[in-house]
Amino acid sequence: MQIIRIPRIMQDTAKGYSLRGKSTGFVPTMGALHEGHMSLVRRAKQENDISVVSIFVNPIQFGPSEDFQKYPRDMEGDAEKLRREGVDILFMPDIAAMYPEGFVTYVEVGEISGKLCGAFRPGHFRGVATVVAKLFNIMKPVRAYFGQKDFQQTVVISKMVKDLAMDIDVVTCPTIRERDGLAMSSRNAYLNEGHREASAVIYRCLREASDLIKSGIIEIQAVKKAMHEELLGEPAVSGIDYAGIYDPETLNEPSEIKEAILLAVAVRIGDTRLIDNIVINVKKER
Ligand code: AMP
Numbered sequence: 001m002q003i004i005r006i007p008r009i010m011q012d013t014a015k016g017y018s019l020r021g022k023s024t025g026f027v028p029t030m031g032a033l034h035e036g037h038m039s040l041v042r043r044a045k046q047e048n049d050i051s052v053v054s055i056f057v058n059p060i061q062f063g064p065s066e067d068f069q070k071y072p073r074d075m076e077g078d079a080e081k082l083r084r085e086g087v088d089i090l091f092m093p094d095i096a097a098m099y100p101e102g103f104v105t106y107v108e109v110g111e112i113s114g115k116l117c118g119a120f121r122p123g124h125f126r127g128v129a130t131v132v133a134k135l136f137n138i139m140k141p142v143r144a145y146f147g148q149k150d151f152q153q154t155v156v157i158s159k160m161v162k163d164l165a166m167d168i169d170v171v172t173c174p175t176i177r178e179r180d181g182l183a184m185s186s187r188n189a190y191l192n193e194g195h196r197e198a199s200a201v202i203y204r205c206l207r208e209a210s211d212l213i214k215s216g217i218i219e220i221q222a223v224k225k226a227m228h229e230e231l232l233g234e235p236a237v238s239g240i241d242y243a244g245i246y247d248p249e250t251l252n253e254p255s256e257i258k259e260a261i262l263l264a265v266a267v268r269i270g271d272t273r274l275i276d277n278i279v280i281n282v283k284k285e286r
Contacts, residue, residue, distance in 0.1 A: 001083045003090045007098065010091050011138045014052070018140055022049035026141035028132060031055040032072035032186035033081050036176040040145040041085055043173055052139055053082055054091040056098065060106075061127030072189045091139070098134065107133045109156045109163070115251040116152050117266060117275065120241045125156045132157055136168055144168055149175040149183045151262060151277045152251060175276070177203065183276045190272040198236035199269045202276045205230040205243065209263050210280050218257040218282075220245050231267055241266035241273070248279055259283050 004010045017024055025048030027040045033055075045051045055078055062068035075092065082090050106126055112118070113125035136144065146154045154172045161168055175183050181203030182188065182196075191199060209227050217223060227243040247254045248262040264277035 001079070001087050001090055003079065003092060005092055005094065005097070007093055007138050010089075010093075013089065014139050014141075017050050023142040024048055024050045024052055024139060026135070026139045026144045027051070027053045028135050028144070028146075029053060029055055030057045030071065030186065031078050032074050032189065033078045034176075034184045034186065036147055036149060036184040038081065038085060039176050040147060040173050041082065041087060043171065044143070044145050045086060047171075048141075048143060050088045051086075052089045052091060052141065053087050054093075054135055054139075056091075056093055056131065056135075058098075058127055058131040059095060060099070060130060061124050063121055063123065066121070067187075067190075072186050091135075098131070106130045107160060107164075109160050112152070112155055112159060112251050116242055116246065116264060118152065120266065125152070128153055129156055129160050133160065133164070133166075136166060141168055143171050145171050145173055147175060148172050148279070149185065149276065151248070151264060151279075155249070155251065175278075181207070183274075185274065187272055187274065191269065195236050195269045195272065198234050199274060201231060201234040201237065202265055202267060202274060205265060206263050206276060206278045209245075210278060213257060213261075213280065213282060220253065220255075220257060223257075227263075227265070231265070236269050237267050238270060239268040241268070243267070257282055 025044030027044050029037050041053055057071050059068055079090060107129040108126050109129050118125050158170045161170055177183055180200040182199050205227050208230055209223050212223050224244045231237050231240055231243055243265045246262040246264055248260050260281050262277055262279050266275045
């Protein structure tokens with residue numbers, strides 16, 4: 001596995017592959033890799049000639065009071081995992097290489113960036129869209145892989161790719177979970193034992209809401225109320241940013257439940273903010 005740190009070198013390497021007709025599959029990450037990340041990596045390897053993974057904890061997607069400084073980092077462990085998986089290139093730029101002095105250009109994906117997580121993390125998706133656009137320009141991938149766990153991120157990136165006519169297939173991969181249903185996340189490392197156990201409430205809440213809908217309860221407010229009650233029944237939940245039913249395309253709360261819907265939750269367990277979601281196809285599943 002080749003490790004590249006300089007954007008210019010990465011770009012020239014990627015251009016070389018592209019000129020030789022080799023397809024590149026790209027997985028952008030912030031590192032502290034777990035099985036969720038690795039599922040994306042395996043898919044990128046399977047579907048492309050060359051697999052490229054980036055590890056970059058992107059400062060501009062963190063708010064001033066967020067966890068940029070303490071975000072888990074394990075460069076050596078990550079490199080080893082990727083090497084074992086047979087990844088071709090690991091791109092690990094430093095901050096100054098990605099945002100040199102005088103950097104002033106940002107990508108803003110209107111409307112949807114302000115919904116759900118965007119309402120609680122102002123500027124977050126602007127930071128995400130900007131870094132992903134820059135990484136896409138460096139890597140020129142044929143396909144890029146994202147996890148459904150960060151559902152809004154996949155919507156924002158897909159919209160950016162469509163609006164700016166980027167010639168890239170955005171592939172969304174299923175959420176990988178722990179045994180008790182908790183979605184794998186680098187931030188799970190923040191949880192102490194009690195909070196780790198308590199955080200199973202998130203997926204339980206999503207499953208129960210899904211069961212209610214499948215059993216015929218289609219009153220949005222009733223389902224939402226049940227979700228809030230389930231979450232608040234767990235004493236470790238210190239706050240709910242949102243929990244409810246959304247249109248998977250617009251991320252708005254629909255007026256009625258029909259066809260595909262997104263059930264999504266963002267909560268704080270102690271000081272740790274965790275998100276999760278499931279998409280259900282109401283027509284098919286009821
Ligand atoms: P991150 O390192 O948190 O920026 O995540 C990098 C990529 O891995 C994003 O596309 C995430 O959606 C994806 N990812 C994170 N956790 C999971 C998971 N549990 N299952 C599947 N994909 C995931």
